[in-house]
Amino acid sequence: MEPGHDDMAIVETTALTRRFDAVVAVDALTMSVGTGEVFGLLGPNGAGKTTVVKMLTTLLPPTSGSATVAGFDIVRQAGEVRRVIGYVPQLLSADGDLTGYENLWVFAKLYDLPRAEREARIRDALAFMGLLGAADKLVRTYSGGMVRRLEIAESMLHRPRVLFLDEPTLGLDPLARQAVWEHVEQLRATYGTTIFLTTHYMDEADSLCDRVAILHRGTMAASGTPADLKAAIGKAEATLDDVFKHYAGDALETMETYREAARTRRTARRLG
Amino acid sequence: MKLRERDALRAGSVSWALPYLAHSLAAIVRFVDKTLTIANLEVRKLRHDPTDLASRAVQPALWLLVFGQVFSQVRAIPTGGLPYIDFMAPGILAQSVLFISIFYGISIIWERDLGIVQKLLVSPTPRTALVLGKALSAGIRAFAQALIVYALAVLLGVQMNWNPLALAGVVTFVLLGAGLFSTVSLIIACLVKTRERFMGIGQVLTMPLFFASNAIYPISLMPGWLQVIAHLNPLSYEVDGLRALMLAGGTSAYGLALDLTILLGAATVVVIIGGRLYPRVAT
Numbered sequence: 001m002e003p004g005h006d007d008m009a010i011v012e013t014t015a016l017t018r019r020f021d022a023v024v025a026v027d028a029l030t031m032s033v034g035t036g037e038v039f040g041l042l043g044p045n046g047a048g049k050t051t052v053v054k055m056l057t058t059l060l061p062p063t064s065g066s067a068t069v070a071g072f073d074i075v076r077q078a079g080e081v082r083r084v085i086g087y088v089p090q091l092l093s094a095d096g097d098l099t100g101y102e103n104l105w106v107f108a109k110l111y112d113l114p115r116a117e118r119e120a121r122i123r124d125a126l127a128f129m130g131l132l133g134a135a136d137k138l139v140r141t142y143s144g145g146m147v148r149r150l151e152i153a154e155s156m157l158h159r160p161r162v163l164f165l166d167e168p169t170l171g172l173d174p175l176a177r178q179a180v181w182e183h184v185e186q187l188r189a190t191y192g193t194t195i196f197l198t199t200h201y202m203d204e205a206d207s208l209c210d211r212v213a214i215l216h217r218g219t220m221a222a223s224g225t226p227a228d229l230k231a232a233i234g235k236a237e238a239t240l241d242d243v244f245k246h247y248a249g250d251a252l253e254t255m256e257t258y259r260e261a262a263r264t265r266r267t268a269r270r271l272g
Numbered sequence: 273m274k275l276r277e278r279d280a281l282r283a284g285s286v287s288w289a290l291p292y293l294a295h296s297l298a299a300i301v302r303f304v305d306k307t308l309t310i311a312n313l314e315v316r317k318l319r320h321d322p323t324d325l326a327s328r329a330v331q332p333a334l335w336l337l338v339f340g341q342v343f344s345q346v347r348a349i350p351t352g353g354l355p356y357i358d359f360m361a362p363g364i365l366a367q368s369v370l371f372i373s374i375f376y377g378i379s380i381i382w383e384r385d386l387g388i389v390q391k392l393l394v395s396p397t398p399r400t401a402l403v404l405g406k407a408l409s410a411g412i413r414a415f416a417q418a419l420i421v422y423a424l425a426v427l428l429g430v431q432m433n434w435n436p437l438a439l440a441g442v443v444t445f446v447l448l449g450a451g452l453f454s455t456v457s458l459i460i461a462c463l464v465k466t467r468e469r470f471m472g473i474g475q476v477l478t479m480p481l482f483f484a485s486n487a488i489y490p491i492s493l494m495p496g497w498l499q500v501i502a503h504l505n506p507l508s509y510e511v512d513g514l515r516a517l518m519l520a521g522g523t524s525a526y527g528l529a530l531d532l533t534i535l536l537g538a539a540t541v542v543v544i545i546g547g548r549l550y551p552r553v554a555t
């Protein structure tokens with residue numbers, strides 16, 4: 001049996017839809033993610049990946065349809081959802097004017113970690129992500145890879161059941177990307193956290209994800225294990241890139257707006 | 273029999289109410305703790321980089337030195353017996369509070385662009401606690417500004433009131449004013465969402481708020497229509513309170529109780545509205 005169905009599902013969406021005026025960013029998306037999986041939502045810029053993540057993390061109300069995370073409805077039980085998830089936004093979100101330690105401290109407080117455990121958890125998280133040495137330095141002096149690791153450390157402090165990572169390696173150099181992958185793997189192995197990540201790098205999905213879904217203009221073009229998808233297009237030696245082209249068309253023509261392009265580049269520049 | 277039943281009922285309702293009370297008390301403690309956590313970050317940032325504060329001393333210094341000195345010579349403004357520079361000092365303190373707070377929303381937009389707001393909103397923190405924490409953060413910046421204005425005022429020979437109660441009153445008014453204006457600013461940021469539009473509106477708002485108030489001249493000098501606006505302007509009550517508390521011979525035109533009630537009421541309303549609107553900045 002394929003994992004991620006029936007009672008095993010920890011994230012489930014039903015005809016989940018989000019419009020922005022005329023644009024249908026996510027169009028009647030129905031899918032599920034199994035407990036303990038590393039699940040990858042793939043698609044070119046503008047496919048609707050961030051919009052899906054924002055809805056599942058309660059940041060954005062859906063226009064129609066529904067979704068549950070750990071059994072809680074994302075609209076009616078938003079408060080409960082927030083307690084059981086962690087989130088690393090696509091944008092770089094650590095506060096550069098604070099130290100690494102302080103960045104973690106805020107979230108330790110906001111997530112109500114018991115006082116007695118707070119310091120130990122912060123230290124553990126820093127150690128886990130290899131940042132102990134940089135804990136008291138201002139984050140604006142960190143490299144892009146360090147910032148990402150700090151953000152993942154932050155999102156893990158309260159031991160969430162599902163961790164949402166939106167384009168976690170966007171703009172990172174190959175070595176830093178590798179480090180992020182290893183840490184994500186380790187997180188799942190250590191805490192059994194379900195990982196929901198988005199990416200437009202096929203190699204990332206291939207090496208990291210148990211299952212992927214390909215999002216194309218807000219709708220699901222295909223889903224399954226990377227191996228299934230490669231087999232499905234009937235080409236020996238197919239790569240996920242081929243799968244991607246097969247479903248999304250050569251039209252990697254994106255719907256990315258000017259504003260988003262500007263943002264992406266800004267992020268990339270800060271990381272570089 | 274009946275009595276006993278009633279006692280049992282009452283005991284029952286008490287045992288019901290107790291966990292409920294404990295629960296709400298814990299919720300309140302968490303609310304306050306999270307509010308203070310957000311404000312605490314501002315203190316830490318100021319400690320990491322205090323240069324920002326120094327550059328903010330320039331504007332009040334210019335107003336007090338240039339405008340204040342010139343108008344002291346002219347003696348054109350009825351101040352109720354105060355030297356003009358004394359009359360003006362609380363007005364400039366209020367102005368500093370206003371200016372530092374009314375552009376506070378830009379930092380919300382900045383934090384949104386960085387993804388910080390998104391992470392705060394995804395955490396299980398009441399929205400009003402986030403907004404109140406931000407209001408308090410603005411208050412902390414304004415307080416640092418107040419120290420500068422106090423130093424300038426002393427240098428210029430303004431007769432200050434050093435009574436500890438009066439000083440505590442000044443701190444209260446500074447925090448309240450900053451909380452009020454910074455939350456108005458946050459609301460604007462949540463509505464317009466972009467830096468450019470925000471700056472436009474901020475600039476359009478600031479000067480009218482300042483000039484349509486009693487900061488540097490009494491309201492009685494204004495034409496009738498402007499007097500109406502000045503009386504609706506919360507800055508007038510901020511100035512009035514500060515004027516009564518900051519100066520050795522200070523008096524309040526409206527009464528401290530009224531000043532405080534209006535500012536507190538307005539701040540409460542905008543914090544509640546801000547709590548509702550804050551999530552919109554992330555969409």
Ligand SMILES: Nc1ncnc2c1ncn2[C@@H]1O[C@H](COP(=O)(O)OP(=O)(O)O)[C@@H](O)[C@H]1O
Nearest residue numbers: 020025044045046047048049050051255257555
């Ligand atoms: N706040 C918004 N307002 C208007 N349109 C939006 C907004 N957010 C996303 N969109 C549109 O929705 C579509 C999907 O965007 P997004 O979810 O960011 O894609 P991805 O993360 O896959 O790059 C794009 O066409 C984008 O322009």
Ligand SMILES: [Mg+2]
Nearest residue numbers: 049050090167
């Ligand atoms: Mg995206």
